[in-house]
Every structure is written in structure tokens, then in C-alpha cells.
Amino acid sequence: MDPQLLHSTADGVATVVIHHPAKRNAMTAGMWRSLPPLLDRLATAPSVRALVLTGEGGTFCAGADISTLRQSPGEAQGLALRAEEALAAFPKPTLAAIRGHCVGGGSQLAAACDLRFAEEGSLFGITPAKLGLVYPSSSTRRLVALVGPGTAKYLLFSGELIESERALRTGLVDEVLPAGGLAERVAEFTRVLVSRSRLTQAAAKEFADGRTDRDAHWAEQARGSGDAAEGVAAFLERRAPRFTWTV
Template sequence: MDAALLHSVDDGVATVVISHPAKRNAMTAAMWRALPELLDALSADRAVRVLVLTGDGLTFCAGADISSLAGKEDPQALAVLAEEALAAFPKPTIAAIRGFCVGGGSQLAAACDLRFAEEGSSFGVTPARLGIVYPASSTRRLVSLVGPATAKYLLYSAELIGAEHALRAGFLDELLPAGQLERRVAEFARILTTRSQLTQAAAKEFADGRTGRDAHWAAEAAASGDTAEGVAAFLERRTPAFTWTAGG
């Protein structure tokens, strides 16, 4: 089957599927190039409130399809551009992982806000197998999730770790029994669609270390009326009708 990034939008949740079944969903050069453009389109869609990134079938992503990258533009640069576009997506992002999440797959998963995985999944950061210097930005992102010791363990050895290890290390946020990943991710994404986009957008910037935006978010909160609506809805025991949306 052809390698492609598939996507759909349903009830506020955009789902992007990494699909390259012949190579365990390894990312081709064309897929790396296509991801930022797809993310730009989805971020501009006001119907989208949450993004879920997953893999086709029983594998999340086994990394980069080296055969598609040989002799072409710098494969590492392509991966970093895609990773940074995913990290910069202005709405909550969830990686839904089953099977192998290795190399470029781990890069993409780490760039998401949250990572949910199914038991039996495997994780690895594997540039040491190819003599590649892992990008500084990707290394910092990995360290922010798992700490310097585990990041060194993964980068030095290029060994795979199991899902339980990944959960203990802080790479994963939730680990689900077999057969429950899709339902749990759908349930959690639905919860996120009901929450304040204002809160989520500000929290994403603050948690990701962006500074100098305190006054901006205070002004956004004051102008939106969402705080007053949230308090009123709480007191009236009803679902709040927040109006602020990412991108205005």
C-alpha cells in the first residue's frame, strides 16, 4: 500500500494516521514534508479542538524509511521540521500508541502534549545504530519528559524499552490494557473538547517554557468573558459555553 498521512475530523477531534503498512508505518521523505502543511490546515480549522496522532494497524511508527531518504535532502532536517510543527500545534495533541514507537516515531510522540499507549508497545530512540547525531531540540524535548539519565540510556544504547518502563520513566501518561486504547483516547479527547480552549492554549505555552506572554493571556482572559461564563456555569450546575477559540 502507498505511504500516506490520512486524516479525518469528527466532533472536534482531528485524527492523523501514519500509514505505511509495508514498513511498519515508517515515515518517508514525502510524509515528513507533508506533515507540517497538514498541521497548518488543521490548526486553522476552528472545528478542530484536539488532535490525535496514531499509526495504521498495530504499529505507531517504526521511524524513518531510510530507503526513501538516501541521497535526498537532509533527513534529520525534515524530521525536525515535522516535529517542531507538531510541538507548535496550538491545540492539545495526543499520541495514541500501539506496537513499535521507535526513532522518528518516538520523535513525533515526544512532540505531542500527551502520550497514551497500549500494553506491549515498545519504545526506542535509535540514532546510535546509524551514527547519527540526534538533534539538540529533540534531545532537549526527550530530557524534559524522561530526565537526563533515561535520555542518555536511550540515546547511548539505542535499545528498546517496554511500555511499563516508558510509563515509569515519564514518557507515557497512560498505559492501557490491550483493546482499550482507542476507546480511552476517544473518551479523553472528548473531555478536552468540552474544556476551555483559552485555558488550554495558555497552559500549553507556559508548560512549554514560552515566556513574556503573561500580559497577553491576562488580556485574552479579560476580553473573552470565559472566566465569568465558567463561574456562572459552575454555580448554575450546567455545561459552560466557552467562546474563546485558538486563532481568534
């Protein structure tokens, strides 16, 4: 099978799989280009409530296919940045499910997700210093927001890999699961996400990502949604809520 992004949707969760096992799921130029339009389609699909990004087999993503960097480093970086920004802008909750290597462009994509769950033994690294590349300013700011300036500098200055335990300790990942337990935990957690208020999630995502001009918009959405009344009623009646707000 050619290198590509595979996707499927089940029970409200879209799963995008980075599929290039011959090169540890390295992203080709075509794969970088295909991610933004794929995300656009999934963002507008009523059946999609959350998105999981993962890699084929035992590797998340080993970064960009180096052959693309040899041809045109600037163009390759531009493609990666556009893919990263499209993922960060996805309007529904996103979760990176990580096994094995999550390096270079792989870490760039993982950091653009809202949450990151990793299997123990996974390795993380951001490697432009090994290639003489300048990491994009927006990607650097996103990394600093996750791990703080000290760890961001450690990763960017050295290009060294860190293990899942340190990634958890520094905030690069949110949960570390025992070997073999990642898929079950991701499925369990995404069921939780799908059951919650999309209104709450959409507003929280914008606020957490730094939007400061949308308070009035979300207050208006909340007044007209009925989600709060439904949530309170469901709590008092000891039943699962049936939230109805949609984008």
C-alpha cells in the first residue's frame, strides 16, 4: 500500500491513521498535503464528535520523509506547518494515540492535538537541530505552552529523544498506558468525549487556545442551546444527558 492517511469513523469518533510502515510512518509530501482537506471534511461531518490521530503498527510517526527535505527543505516545512495548523484548528476534540517513535514532524502533529495518550516505552523528540532547520515560531510557541521554556529548549537545542515517563512529567503527554493498554483506554476516553456537551467542548477549546474575543458569542450560544437545562435535569433525574447543541 502506498504511503497515505487512512481514516474511518465509528460511534462518533473519526480515526486517522498515518500509514507508511516501510519508513516508520514518516510523512511524505503527499501525506502532508492530504491532511488539511481530510480534516476539513471530517470537521463538517455531523457523525464526527471527536478525532483520534495514530500511526500504523508500533510507531506513531518518525517525522518527515527525509527525501522530501533533500528536494526542498522550505517547501517541506511549509507543508508540515499547514498540516499542523489545520490539526490545531480542528473544531472538535482531538487526541493523539502514540506508540513507539513520535519524532520530528510526528511530535509536531501530536503537539497540535488537544490531548496525547502514549504507550509506555514511546520515544519523543523534536529534531531540527540535527538537520540544520529552523523550527517554526508557531510550533515553538505551541511546544512551550505544553512543556514550558526549559523543556522546549532542551528538546529543540539537542534533538535528543525522551521516554514516555519524562514526557508525562513535563506535560508533553497527558497519560501513559501499559503496553497493550492504549487502544482500550483511547476507546474508553473517546466514549466519554462523545457523551459530553459539544457546546462546552467547542467553547473550552477556543478559550484554552487563546481566543479572547468570543465570550459574547459563546454566551449567546449557551443561552439558546438548552444544554445547561438538559444537563441539570439529567443530573437530578440520574440519567445520561441528551445534549443537542451542534456547530
